[in-house]
Amino acid sequence: MIQNELKKLGLSEINDGTSTGSNWFSNGEIIESYSPVDGKLIGKVKTTTKEDYEKTIASAQEAFKTWRTTPAPLRGEIVRQFGDKLRANKAELGKLVSYEMGKSYQEGLGEVQEMIDICDFAVGQSRQLYGLTMHSERPGHRMYEQYHPLGIVGVISAFNFPVAVWSWNAALAWICGDVVIWKPSEKTPLCGVACQKLIQEVLKENNLPEGISCLVNGDYKVGEFMSQDKRIPLVSATGSTRMGKILAKEVAGRLGTSLLELGGNNAIIVTPDADIKMTVIGAVFGAVGTAGQRCTSTRRLIIHESMYDKVKDAIVAAYGQLKIGNPLDEKMHVGPLIDKDAVKAYQNALVKVKEQGGNILVEGGVLEGADYESGCYVKPAIAEVENHYEIVQHETFAPILYFIKYSGDVENALEIQNGVAQGLSSAIMTNNLREAEKFLSAGGSDCGIANVNIGTSGAEIGGAFGGEKETGGGRESGSDSWKIYMRRQTNTINYTTNLPLAQGIKFDL
Numbered sequence: 413m414i415q416n417e418l419k420k421l422g423l424s425e426i427n428d429g430t431s432t433g434s435n436w437f438s439n440g441e442i443i444e445s446y447s448p449v450d451g452k453l454i455g456k457v458k459t460t461t462k463e464d465y466e467k468t469i470a471s472a473q474e475a476f477k478t479w480r481t482t483p484a485p486l487r488g489e490i491v492r493q494f495g496d497k498l499r500a501n502k503a504e505l506g507k508l509v510s511y512e513m514g515k516s517y518q519e520g521l522g523e524v525q526e527m528i529d530i531c532d533f534a535v536g537q538s539r540q541l542y543g544l545t546m547h548s549e550r551p552g553h554r555m556y557e558q559y560h561p562l563g564i565v566g567v568i569s570a571f572n573f574p575v576a577v578w579s580w581n582a583a584l585a586w587i588c589g590d591v592v593i594w595k596p597s598e599k600t601p602l603c604g605v606a607c608q609k610l611i612q613e614v615l616k617e618n619n620l621p622e623g624i625s626c627l628v629n630g631d632y633k634v635g636e637f638m639s640q641d642k643r644i645p646l647v648s649a650t651g652s653t654r655m656g657k658i659l660a661k662e663v664a665g666r667l668g669t670s671l672l673e674l675g676g677n678n679a680i681i682v683t684p685d686a687d688i689k690m691t692v693i694g695a696v697f698g699a700v701g702t703a704g705q706r707c708t709s710t711r712r713l714i715i716h717e718s719m720y721d722k723v724k725d726a727i728v729a730a731y732g733q734l735k736i737g738n739p740l741d742e743k744m745h746v747g748p749l750i751d752k753d754a755v756k757a758y759q760n761a762l763v764k765v766k767e768q769g770g771n772i773l774v775e776g777g778v779l780e781g782a783d784y785e786s787g788c789y790v791k792p793a794i795a796e797v798e799n800h801y802e803i804v805q806h807e808t809f810a811p812i813l814y815f816i817k818y819s820g821d822v823e824n825a826l827e828i829q830n831g832v833a834q835g836l837s838s839a840i841m842t843n844n845l846r847e848a849e850k851f852l853s854a855g856g857s858d859c860g861i862a863n864v865n866i867g868t869s870g871a872e873i874g875g876a877f878g879g880e881k882e883t884g885g886g887r888e889s890g891s892d893s894w895k896i897y898m899r900r901q902t903n904t905i906n907y908t909t910n911l912p913l914a915q916g917i918k919f920d921l
């Protein structure tokens with residue numbers, strides 16, 4: 413189905429799973445990558461052994477010596493060229509993302525666009541790695557701070573954004589003078605190899621060391637090499653809260669830094685002043701886009717009782733129009749889940765919804781027959797629930813949307829919204845200024861992302877992306893997220909012939 417794209421991306425030559433250069437050492441077990449679109453084998457990739465890993469670290473350490481002293485704007489120029497490489501390969505990479513992960517082709521292209529956008533952002537940032545200057549309390553002294561490269565940055569990414577999340581980290585880490593070791597999800601290894609090949613072309617064209625970008629493959633065991641390795645000062649990880657808690661402990665145990673993007677349990681509050689049409693588009697795309705497999709997917713709709721029936725009818729009707737099928741076919745709205753384990757988790761969640769008292773409004777189910785051979789296609793479901801149900805408190809990575817009714821004013825809705833362990837994304841649909849401002853205030857949404865009159869997903873790269881509570885507290889991509897990829901140094905310079913001490917301390921010899 414995508415033979416030409418695989419060829420253009422240089423992936424047709426790795427059929428036995430062995431690495432073919434590109435600064436990628438993989439001689440371990442074979443991972444077979446099957447497409448959730450049609451269940452076919454796309455390719456094989458070998459995992460990284462401990463020996464391969466040590467080679468990878470050596471290559472990264474070697475590259476860091478050159479890269480850290482390359483002027484930041486020149487590092488930006490390399491990232492600019494990488495952005496151009498992505499532009500030239502956007503259709504192919506977007507299609508591979510769509511085929512290996514299962515999101516729609518439009519969303520695959522959108523993901524590559526996010527990569528291009530973060531490259532552009534990073535190029536500009538490469539001339540703005542600003543530190544402050546301070547006035548010294550001592551005469552003839554000057555104080556300032558500067559930001560220096562950190563070293564090796566480890567990136568562990570998830571299957572749902574198999575390429576973009578790496579680029580948010582890598583593009584910034586590179587302009588900051590760091591080198592990157594990336595472990596993509598073992599569910600989307602070919603996306604990782606494709607990106608590694610593209611950046612290696614750029615490095616080669618510029619005679620730069622390959623170790624600026626390194627790829628490792630495998631499951632959590634390879635992730636553990638990284639989290640336990642004191643040669644990696646920063647590990648940025650995206651995935652489940654369960655994974656994040658284990659990784660954070662390991663990294664903290666060696667006093668390293670972790671940047672975590674973990675689960676969400678994102679809600680849209682629909683107030684009496686909401687625009688129904690906008691609410692329907694925002695909620696339906698948020699809940700079923702990427703088959704509900706974004707960290708930012710809409711899980712809960714908290715609807716005012718006065719609007720409840722209207723919103724319910726409109727959304728249930730919209731669900732009746734959804735076309736589920738091959739995501740490469742642009743007429744489809746919903747593609748498959750990533751694999752059969754995800755299908756099982758979706759089915760279990762629906763059983764629990766019923767057991768715990770939920771009322772199903774749109775029945776789910778696994779689709780069978782022609783066009784659904786992979787066994788990964790499911791129907792988006794809707795249930796009326798109460799916020800305290802154990803299953804509602806939990807993030808299920810599938811298209812299940814919960815309706816929760818609230819009465820009284822927006823404070824009551826906020827209490828429900830904030831009444832979960834996760835804190836990634838949130839939204840309010842309202843044309844009422846007081847409600848919107850309350851939602852955005854210190855007493856409002858407790859999430860890292862809070863939107864007015866748009867849905868919970870689809871964040872732009874210009875803002876800092878991440879969330880609070882069990883989402884892990886990390887911030888990636890825009891704003892000042894670059895700072896975590898650097899170490900800060902405070903410098904005091906004395907340009908006199910005396911040596912006065914700070915705090916007026918006298919120490920005469």
Ligand code: UN1
Nearest residue numbers: 573706707708869870871
């Ligand atoms: C994620 O689901 O891990 O806001 C990232 C969005 C995307 C990123 C999602 N820009 O939906």
